[in-house]
Amino acid sequence: MALLNIDSLIVRFGGLVAVDNFSMRVEKGEIHSLIGPNGAGKTTVFNAITRVVKIHSGTIVLDGVELTHVAPHQVISYGVARTFQNVVVFKYLTVLENFYVGYHHRIAGGLMKDLIVTKRRSLENYEMYREALNVADFLGLKSRLLSYAGSIPYFHQKLVEIGRALMAKPKILLLDEPAAGLNEAETNQLVSIVRRIRDEMGITVLLIEHDMRVVMDISDVVTVMDFGKKISEGKPEEVRKDPKVISAYLGEVNSA
Numbered sequence: 001m002a003l004l005n006i007d008s009l010i011v012r013f014g015g016l017v018a019v020d021n022f023s024m025r026v027e028k029g030e031i032h033s034l035i036g037p038n039g040a041g042k043t044t045v046f047n048a049i050t051r052v053v054k055i056h057s058g059t060i061v062l063d064g065v066e067l068t069h070v071a072p073h074q075v076i077s078y079g080v081a082r083t084f085q086n087v088v089v090f091k092y093l094t095v096l097e098n099f100y101v102g103y104h105h106r107i108a109g110g111l112m113k114d115l116i117v118t119k120r121r122s123l124e125n126y127e128m129y130r131e132a133l134n135v136a137d138f139l140g141l142k143s144r145l146l147s148y149a150g151s152i153p154y155f156h157q158k159l160v161e162i163g164r165a166l167m168a169k170p171k172i173l174l175l176d177e178p179a180a181g182l183n184e185a186e187t188n189q190l191v192s193i194v195r196r197i198r199d200e201m202g203i204t205v206l207l208i209e210h211d212m213r214v215v216m217d218i219s220d221v222v223t224v225m226d227f228g229k230k231i232s233e234g235k236p237e238e239v240r241k242d243p244k245v246i247s248a249y250l251g252e253v254n255s256a
């Protein structure tokens with residue numbers, strides 16, 4: 001059974017059908033890329049998985065659990081964590097505190113329990129700290145832990161966002177254009193980090209990416225969208241040769 005199974009998904013914005021009867025499956029342990037020209041509907045698919053847009057019809061099932069009716073703030077406890085197209089970090093919190101935000105759903109109880117320091121809570125805080133250190137070590141951010149997230153270089157802010165997502169211990173990590181704005185050396189580092197997230201942490205990765213070098217290098221499977229529909233799917237080398245994909249991208253170049 002696939003880890004993520006999207007079936008016949010339709011998302012509309014008024015008269016616009018942004019995602020049009022779209023289905024895809026992501027197998028456990030895969031690095032799977034979702035690509036397509038601008039406006040194809042990729043981010044809307046991510047927004048549907050994380051439940052921040054209204055689904056007109058279709059189903060999204062993660063690890064056997066239907067997400068379609070889950071509230072957006074609960075999606076993380078079902079095993080979905082994401083990063084955003086434009087880096088979203090809490091600029092006036094430290095890197096460590098940003099990481100803590102990602103861990104929060106793993107702590108039992110609500111605000112009152114946050115205020116009352118019980119023995120159990122101290123232990124949870126210790127576990128959270130230890131995990132933050134591990135994540136920082138994994139991402140090469142240990143020396144940045146006490147810096148304000150808004151004060152560190154752009155690439156490191158991107159890693160903070162990834163770190164915050166990893167702190168949630170997701171089953172699947174959704175990365176929206178992780179290589180955007182990075183130089184070549186940073187992109188190479190990012191590719192290696194994404195591989196290690198899968199290989200060392202065992203987390204399945206679904207990413208949206210425009211940098212074809214990254215897509216071809218990193219993906220086990222590539223799904224291609226255009227005008228809300230799936231137009232191709234397969235191994236990177238198969239998709240690259242698909243005339244439907246070539247024509248979708250050439251159309252984009254011609255209309256630019």
Ligand SMILES: Nc1ncnc2c1ncn2[C@@H]1O[C@H](COP(=O)(O)OP(=O)(O)OP(=O)(O)O)[C@@H](O)[C@H]1O
Nearest residue numbers: 013016018036037038039040041042043044045085
């Ligand atoms: N909240 C919204 N309200 C209205 N229309 C929207 C909304 N979000 C997306 N759209 C429209 O839905 C379509 C798909 O957009 P989406 O952002 O999913 O595409 P994309 O493939 O992620 O594009 P890009 O690669 O440029 O980020 C576009 O026509 C877009 O203008």
